[in-house]
Amino acid sequence: MEDADESSVVFRDDRWAAEVVPAYAVPGWFILRTRRHAERITGLDDGELDSLARRARDLVAAITEVTGAPATYLLVFxxxxxxxxxxxxxxxxxxxxxxxxxxxxxxxxxxxxxAAATRLVPAVRDAYRLAANAGRIPS
Known part of the structure; x- marks a missing residue:
């Protein structure tokens, strides 16, 4: 997934990426994943664990805003x-x-x-940036 085309990427930072992936390329569905290999939530390091909730919150907010969905699920199996x-x-x-x-x-x-899943990426990317910026506490 690190080689995914930029057109499918909502964001990537040092720890996390959110993108459309081929196996789950349903419009309005995205994968939030660690950039390094980690298995289960117990495999996350402290930095990943500390940032997971914020990334998930902002991505769910962005997807909900763009799709107008009455529910947006965060599923981890x-x-x-x-x-x-x-x-x-x-x-x-x-x-x-x-x-x-x-x-x-x-x-x-x-x-x-x-194709339909990827068409949503620019709007979700913009909404994600707004959500992430709104959640920051000024230093």
């Missing part, structure tokens, strides 16, 4: 890919009740659309 990451998934009103919460992942085969 760690079973299928041995690298710490979270799926951040906007859940629209069109998602049936039996596909909400963790069952939203069952929508992936029918909703993967890399």
């Amino acid at each position: 760690g079973e299928n890919y041995p690298h710490f990451h979270a799926v951040v998934a906007a859940r629209g009103d069109d998602v049936p009740p039996d596909r909400r919460s963790g069952d939203i992942l069952k929508l992936v085969p029918d909703r993967v659309d890399p």
Whole structure:
């Protein structure tokens, strides 16, 4: 994922990246991942752990703002890919009740659309910058 095209990247800093990834390229879905290899939340170092909540908060806020989703999920499982990451998934009103919460992942085969997912990146990137800047405490 470090070689992902910039058109799919919301942000990258020293510790974290948020981007559209091919396997989960559903419009309104992004992956928040550590830049270095870490398994499970227990594998995060203190800097990653300290910054995780802020990155997740700002990314969820940006995705919600852009998509207008009534719910935006932050999902962490760690079973299928041995690298710490979270799926951040906007859940629209069109998602049936039996596909909400963790069952939203069952929508992936029918909703993967890399072009549509990537088209949202510039707006999410801008909204993320605004959210991140609003959360900073002046020094």
